[in-house]
Amino acid sequence: MSYAPQIRVPATYMRGGTSKGMFFRLDDLPEKARNPGPERDRLLLRVIGSPDPYQKHTDGMGGATSSTSKTVILSKSTQENHDVDYLFGQVAIDKPVIDWSGNCGNLTAAVGAFAINSGYVPQDRIPENGTAVVRIWQANIRKTIIANVPITNGEVQETGDFELDGVTFPAAEVQVEFMDPADAEGSMFPTGNLVDELDVPGIGTLQATMINAGIPTVFINAEAVGYSGTELQDAINSDPEALAMFETIRAHGAVKMGLIETIDDAVARQHTPKVAFVAPPAGYTASSGKEIAASDIDVLVRALSMGKLHHAMMGTAAVAIAIAAAIPGTLVNLAAGGGDRTSVTFGHPSGTLQVGAEAKEVEGQWVATKAVMSRSARILMEGWVRVPED
Structure with a gap:
């Protein structure tokens, strides 16, 4: 042979x-x-x-x-x-x-x-x-x-x-x-709303900000699904029921955003959209042991990628966070205290990240012009x- x-x-x-x-x-x-x-x-x-x-x-x-x-x-x-x-x-x-x-x-x-x-x-x-x-x-x-x-x-x-x-x-x-x-095709907010009521069978009706900037992302409030926003990876990734819940939310969000036609299509489109949960600032200990004070951040964000809670934050999701934070009335903006802002510092499982963002309203539609961050x-x-x- x-x-x-x-x-x-x-x-x-x-x-x-x-x-x-x-x-x-x-x-x-x-x-x-x-x-x-x-x-x-x-x-x-x-x-x-x-x-x-x-x-x-x-x-x-x-x-x-x-x-x-x-x-x-x-x-x-x-x-x-x-x-x-x-x-x-x-x-x-x-x-x-x-x-x-x-x-x-x-x-x-x-x-x-x-x-x-x-x-x-x-x-x-x-x-x-x-x-x-x-x-x-x-x-x-x-x-x-x-x-x-x-x-x-x-x-x-x-x-x-x-x-x-x-x-x-x-x-x-x-x-x-x-x-x-933002996506060149269609609105940055595919549903036309800054906040939607997202019906998810078996979970309930959740408030959601669904934005297509950086990467399509579905934001929900942490408390709506029983979390504080200070969770580290193991709290989510060791819980099969939690992972299944977030995947169901992601799939229904994808349909609502027009990214897929049916829930079953989500299996072949795992990279997008992302699903993330947000909460107002609170202190926590990062995965490295670093202490993060509530005063160090504007908002807490935890995001899932490919079915698991990310150990830090995806770069494209950081863009989505920054743009959403810059637009008054989104769930991210409200969790960060509301109002106008040109940058946001958010807490993630590994620590913090600051991202600058520019967004403006043109003829009743929000437009993202730029997001800036430092990496290595x-x-x-x-x-x-x-x-x-x-």
């Missing part, structure tokens, strides 16, 4: 923000995987090690969490005045599914560095010392993102003293600007990833 050999695919393993994933240049992929479709999905699933019924990713590069089961494909931009096209795939752990419906805001911080190292940014735009501005076209959601990448002695600076809650070691600060972060990024390994040829 003959067996297929392994093939080598050039790849870079990178951390961006509180996530990490496998980065590929489009031209380095096997020819059959250079276009969207089953061949590409099969390759990337095998790289990550999914589907894995043991949910460990022992036979792949994934980390068995939503934050570490990610893939990125980059290419020279097809868009005018952009440097690189960035395509993101969120890989399910125990299912043969890659969700291409949204962006990863955390890994965006690594895209800028990868683009520079790959030669996608002209050399004359890279200072000897200073900041290189990388113009990213986010191909999943068709939006512009600007990454401000620090440069030292003509090379990307990765080490530094910037600390990000949810990341163990300090690194260089990368400021990321999400331009016009670092190359963890580079070379080749191997997968069976078949």
Whole structure:
């Protein structure tokens, strides 16, 4: 009996923000995987090690969490005045599914560095010392993102003293600007309301703010589902009934937002929308042991990603939080004390995060113009990833 050999695919393993994933240049992929479709999905699933019924990713590069089961494909931009096209795939752990419906805001911080190292940014735009501005076209959601990448002695600076809650070691600060972060198709509030009554069978009628900015997100009040907003991962992720409840809320929110047609469609669209619960400020102990005082934050937010409570906060969900907080009357804004604001500091399981946001009302419709946050990024390994040829 003959067996297929392994093939080598050039790849870079990178951390961006509180996530990490496998980065590929489009031209380095096997020819059959250079276009969207089953061949590409099969390759990337095998790289990550999914589907894995043991949910460990022992036979792949994934980390068995939503934050570490990610893939990125980059290419020279097809868009005018952009440097690189960035395509993101969120890989399910125990299912043969890659969700291409949204962006990863955390890994965006690594895209800028990868683009520079790959030669996608002209050399004359890279200072000897200073900041290189990388113009990213986010191909999943068709939006512009600007990454401000620090440069030292003509090379990307990765080490530094910037600390990000949810990341163990300090690194260089990368400021990321999400331009016009709301969905280009339709209203930022798909239902037309800042707050809706969301009917969820078996759970009840919940107030919900459903927003499409950064990433489609369903916000509910923590107290409405029996939580305080200070919970850490284990309080949710060790409770199958809680996870099932949040997935049911997410699925019904997805239908209400017009993202899927039926509840059953939610299985194939796990990356979006996100579901998050909010509460007014309160003190708590973060997962690192750091004490967070109520006075340190404006609002508490806990968000689920790929069916589990996130250990910190997804970058795109942070954009949704900031935009919703900037709009008077949303559940996020009300939990933060109401009123107008141009930035928000929220508490998450690993600590705190500040995000700036700009939103304005135009002819009765709210429009998000920009969201800004700081992240960091670092190359963890580079070379080749191997997968069976078949």
